[in-house]
Amino acid sequence: MRELVVSTFVTLDGVMQAPGGPGEDDSGGFTKGGWAVPFWDDAIDAFMDEFMAGPFDLVLGRTTYEIFSSYWPSATEPGAEQLNAATKYVASRGRPALRWQKAVLMEGDVGEYVAGLKQEDGPELQVHGSADLLQTLIPAGLVDRFRVLTFPLVVGPGKRLFGPGTVPAAFRLVSNAATGTGVTLTVYEPAGDPTTGSFPLE
Numbered sequence: 652m653r654e655l656v657v658s659t660f661v662t663l664d665g666v667m668q669a670p671g672g673p674g675e676d677d678s679g680g681f682t683k684g685g686w687a688v689p690f691w692d693d694a695i696d697a698f699m700d701e702f703m704a705g706p707f708d709l710v711l712g713r714t715t716y717e718i719f720s721s722y723w724p725s726a727t728e729p730g731a732e733q734l735n736a737a738t739k740y741v742a743s744r745g746r747p748a749l750r751w752q753k754a755v756l757m758e759g760d761v762g763e764y765v766a767g768l769k770q771e772d773g774p775e776l777q778v779h780g781s782a783d784l785l786q787t788l789i790p791a792g793l794v795d796r797f798r799v800l801t802f803p804l805v806v807g808p809g810k811r812l813f814g815p816g817t818v819p820a821a822f823r824l825v826s827n828a829a830t831g832t833g834v835t836l837t838v839y840e841p842a843g844d845p846t847t848g849s850f851p852l853e
Contacts, residue, residue, distance in 0.1 A: 712781035
């Protein structure tokens with residue numbers, strides 16, 4: 652059995668689109684690409700290094716795959732060796748040429764494909780970015796853990812971690828920290844259905 656772990660950067664208003672730079676993903680007319688860059692510091696590096704230290708495979712949407720594959724094959728910085736060694740399972744509505752080593756196109760129903768991967772023996776499955784793909788994986792209950800880095804700004808319309816089709820759910824906080832630039836580093840695990848209540852009125 653393998654766990655599926657999501658790593659994502661989000662703004663205070665829940666947008667996860669194009670944190671790394673202008674033009675990273677400008678679909679829908681998004682113009683605020685690169686919003687995470689001014690807040691990056693050593694604490695974020697350490698959080699990401701810890702996440703990516705062990706062996707893992709990747710589950711990626713096509714856009715994130717293309718961003719990663721344009722950079723990491725020739726990179727030498729920390730994380731490059733692990734990313735290049737990982738098997739990359741790619742979701743796409745078309746049939747793109749997957750030239751990055753160990754890249755596999757997920758055929759058929761993506762939710763069923765990922766559910767099958769989770770039943771296999773092997774390293775942890777990691778999802779980075781991949782906003783559109785997450786709208787399939789999250790409602791299907793396939794995510795075992797969320798590593799969410801929340802940045803202190805709002806950007807308005809954009810792709811969100813929890814989109815319109817999200818199924819209500821509760822989460823358990825596993826860990827929480829904050830960086831000197833105001834970014835919160837949190838890890839959550841699903842905790843079943845949400846419960847509600849009411850405060851007593853005097």
